[in-house]
Amino acid sequence: MLHLLATALLSIAALAPEARALAVPSPQAPLSRRDNLDQIVLPGFPHPNPTVSYWQDPPHRIANLRTTPELPTSEVFDYVVVGSGISGAAVAFKLLSRDPSLSILMLEARTAASAASGRNGGHCKPGDWKEVKDWVELYGEDEALRLGKMEQDCVDDVRDFVRTHNVSSGWQDVETADVYWTKKAFDEAVEIKQFQDELEKRRPNDGPWSNKRTVYAGQAARDYWKWPQILGAVAYTSHTQNPYLTVCALLEQSLDKGLNLQTTTIALSIDKVSNRSDAGAKWEVKTDRGTVKGKQVVLTTNSYTNALHPGLASTGFLVPQRNQVAAVHPSKDTSNNTVFRRSHSYPDLHSGNNYIAIRAPGDIGAGDVILGGSTKFSPTRERNITDDSVINPDIADDLHGVGRVVFGYENWGESTTVVKDWTGIICNTPDGFPVVGGLPNEEGLWASVCMNGHGMAWAFRSAEALVQMMAVGETPSWLPKSFDINRAWNYTAEA
Numbered sequence: 001m002l003h004l005l006a007t008a009l010l011s012i013a014a015l016a017p018e019a020r021a022l023a024v025p026s027p028q029a030p031l032s033r034r035d036n037l038d039q040i041v042l043p044g045f046p047h048p049n050p051t052v053s054y055w056q057d058p059p060h061r062i063a064n065l066r067t068t069p070e071l072p073t074s075e076v077f078d079y080v081v082v083g084s085g086i087s088g089a090a091v092a093f094k095l096l097s098r099d100p101s102l103s104i105l106m107l108e109a110r111t112a113a114s115a116a117s118g119r120n121g122g123h124c125k126p127g128d129w130k131e132v133k134d135w136v137e138l139y140g141e142d143e144a145l146r147l148g149k150m151e152q153d154c155v156d157d158v159r160d161f162v163r164t165h166n167v168s169s170g171w172q173d174v175e176t177a178d179v180y181w182t183k184k185a186f187d188e189a190v191e192i193k194q195f196q197d198e199l200e201k202r203r204p205n206d207g208p209w210s211n212k213r214t215v216y217a218g219q220a221a222r223d224y225w226k227w228p229q230i231l232g233a234v235a236y237t238s239h240t241q242n243p244y245l246t247v248c249a250l251l252e253q254s255l256d257k258g259l260n261l262q263t264t265t266i267a268l269s270i271d272k273v274s275n276r277s278d279a280g281a282k283w284e285v286k287t288d289r290g291t292v293k294g295k296q297v298v299l300t301t302n303s304y305t306n307a308l309h310p311g312l313a314s315t316g317f318l319v320p321q322r323n324q325v326a327a328v329h330p331s332k333d334t335s336n337n338t339v340f341r342r343s344h345s346y347p348d349l350h351s352g353n354n355y356i357a358i359r360a361p362g363d364i365g366a367g368d369v370i371l372g373g374s375t376k377f378s379p380t381r382e383r384n385i386t387d388d389s390v391i392n393p394d395i396a397d398d399l400h401g402v403g404r405v406v407f408g409y410e411n412w413g414e415s416t417t418v419v420k421d422w423t424g425i426i427c428n429t430p431d432g433f434p435v436v437g438g439l440p441n442e443e444g445l446w447a448s449v450c451m452n453g454h455g456m457a458w459a460f461r462s463a464e465a466l467v468q469m470m471a472v473g474e475t476p477s478w479l480p481k482s483f484d485i486n487r488a489w490n491y492t493a494e495a
Contacts (some may be wrong), residue, residue, distance in 0.1 A: 041387070044307030045266060046109040050388040051422040053119045054327045054370065055244035056111075062248055063111040067260040073290040076279040077105045077260075079470075080294035082267045082308070084108040085117035086243075086455050087448045088300035089250040090463035096257040098471060104259050105292060107285065109266040109304075112251060116302055117455060118244035119388070119424025121325050121372035122357040123343060124159070124456040125176060125238040126152045126211060131432075133195045139482060141199075145206045146480045147433075151454075152208035153478075154461040159239060161460075162246060165253065169245035170363040176238035176343040179221075179230045185348035186232035190215055193234060211236050226339040228408040230346075240343055240357040243456065265289050270297055270308055270445070282444040296470060299447040300463075302455075303386060303427035309447075311439070317488035318435065318450050319428045322382040324392055325372040326399035327365070327420045332413030334358075334367050339411055346406070354402060368419055374398040388423040396421050426453040430491060436462045437469060437485035446470060447485060 041047055056063075079095060081088045084106055092104050108114070128151050135144035162171045180186035193213055200209045213236045216224050221233045255261060266288045273281045273293060281293035299305055303320035306313035334340040345355040354373035359365045375381045377394040399421075404412045427450035429435065434452065439445040448466045451458045465479040 042266070042268075042307070044304060044386055045268075046115060046304055047387050047389045048110070050110065050114065050424075051391060052420075053244065053422045053424070054325070054365070054368075054420045055122070055242045056114070056118050057420075060112065060245065060248040062251060062255070062261065063114075064263050065112060065255075066262050066265075067255065068262075071262055071265065071287065071289045071292060072105065072260065073292055075103070075105075075293070076281040077292070077294045078102045079104045079296050079298055080283070080285055080292055081106045081298045081300060082270075082285065083115070083300035083302065083304075084112050084247075084251060084261065084263070085115050085300065085302065086247050086250070086459040087117075087302065087451070087463055088298070089113070089117075089247050089254065090460050091298055091300055091448065091466060092254040092259050093250050094463055094467040095471070096254050096259065098467065100257050102258075104254070105294065106259060106261045107265050107267045107287060107292070108261065108263045111263050112261065113244050113247040115304075116424045116426050116451075116453075117247045119323075119325070119422060120243050120453075120456070121355050122240050122243060122370045123176075123238060123355060124155055124241055124243075125343070125345075126155045126208065126236075126457055127178070127238075127345060128454065128457070129196070129208070129213065129236070130178065130189065130192055132199070133192045136199075141203075143481060145199075145203060146478065147482060148208040149206070150461055150478065150480055151457045152211055154459070155239065155457050157460045157464075158246070158456060161250065162241070165249060167246055167249040169242045169249065170360065171239060171241045171246070172360050174238055174240055174341065174343050175235055176345070177216075177225060177233040177235040179225060179227060179233045179344060179346045180348055181230055181346065182348045183231055186217070189232070189234050190217075225342075226337075226411060227344075227406055228410070229406075238343055240360070242363075262289075267301075267308060270299075272442075296444040296446065298466070298470075299445070299449055301447075302449050302451060303425040305427070305447065305449045307386075309439070312435075312447075312488060315488040315491060317429055317491050319383055320386045321375070321426050321428055321453075322385040322388060322392075322423050323372060323375065323426050323453060324382075324395045324399065324421070324423045325370060326396060326418065327368045327370050328400060328403055329368050329417040329419055330403065330407070330412040331415040331417070332411065334411070335361055337411060339407065340367065340369075344406070349402075349406070356403070356406075365419070369403050371399045371403060374402070383428075386425050388425050391421045391423055426451070428452050429488075431482065431487075433480065433482045434458050434462050435485045435488060436466055436479070436483040437475075440486055440489065
């Protein structure tokens with residue numbers, strides 16, 4: 001049966017050659033072969049042989065873990081969590097922290113934390129401060145402040161987890177800045193900062209005001225930030241890390257509390273159990289290794305959600321997008337240069353929105369510069385692609401060269417060494433917010449998905465909210481209403 005399903009899906013895949021436009025195979029080694037469906041690509045599902053992320057080399061000790069050698073098909077679990085990224089790991093951790101007696105099975109199609117959480121640019125950054133003015137205009141002041149505080153609180157919660165559990169993921173508290181090359185973009189940023197200052201004076205207890213932003217303009221910006229061609233910068237506190245190691249540490253906390261993790265196990269479909277007398281099971285999840293049952297199922301499948309839930313897919317609200325990252329190394333010794341102790345992002349250079357993190361002294365790969373973005377070099381902007389087994393050569397060329405441009409010769413030196421290229425799949429929504437809550441009219445089926453490439457700043461607190469919904473039956477007052485899962489269907493109705 002699975003063979004027939006795979007064959008049919010492969011035929012569908014052949015109808016979508018645009019998904020591979022402007023892409024070349026990655027030269028990096030594939031993951032180990034699977035038990036079943038070896039090398040078969042199921043459209044919309046995780047690719048079995050993705051590019052190897054910089055962060056995943058070497059693989060973590062739990063990368064290929066199966067807590068039990070055989071898939072536990074005879075047991076009915078309290079929760080079946082699909083996906084082992086930051087969202088799934090946080091849901092399991094928060095459920096088991098609340099009630100260690102829970103039985104939780106986690107299914108991961110590839111290796112642990114192998115999707116977007118282990119493939120990003122290494123930031124944990126509250127970078128959406130620039131949206132608060134627009135949020136006020138669109139959703140009102142209360143919701144805008146709720147959104148801003150949610151982002152900062154989530155970043156702080158991840159930081160606190162890393163510190164509390166002594167996680168070895170190269171976590172660094174760094175000064176970051178959004179830097180600007182054009183007068184128009186910088187003037188808009190200054191206007192937003194002034195708007196926030198006025199908002200803070202009126203509502204000092206309601207916003208993300210603990211993280212102060214400082215504006216540098218003109219020569220003062222160039223002198224302070226040491227980027228020779230910028231017109232201005234807005235600096236604040238952020239963090240860099242190996243995100244893969246952070247998520248694996250989160251998973252290990254749950255494994256110690258009894259989580260059953262099954263890697264390289266593809267969830268193929270989710271169905272209601274027909275015989276409800278089966279020890280309280282409400283849902284069954286069919287995988288390539290058998291069918292498992294749960295009283296509740298949680299989708300933390302991000303960009304792959306459409307493949308598992310036709311109802312959500314039909315709304316058109318969740319849009320996958322391939323993002324690309326490169327690790328490079330400047331030819332000049334940067335170990336004593338303060339500009340390489342910071343992180344950076346910019347929205348208005350020729351290459352579009354780029355973000356930059358740098359590996360700190362003492363870390364593996366110290367001095368490596370991690371650059372992401374440049375999707376504007378793809379005619380499709382890499383949208384509606386779920387294949388992270390390839391890289392886009394045009395995007396790679398820009399990421400390889402842009403470091404020398406933005407840092408300048410005095411900082412960077414004459415040449416650049418390319419360390420690694422990789423891709424990952426994110427999920428976007430039209431409004432830029434995650435989708436969190438219970439699936440309508442599907443009791444016991446939940447989701448925390450589509451983090452809009454901002455998972456480190458949305459997912460941890462979204463998981464906390466979802467756990468409260470599942471365990472207590474209430475939505476916390478601090479969760480932005482803009483995250484409500486039901487808006488996906490409202491979007492379809494309004495489209």
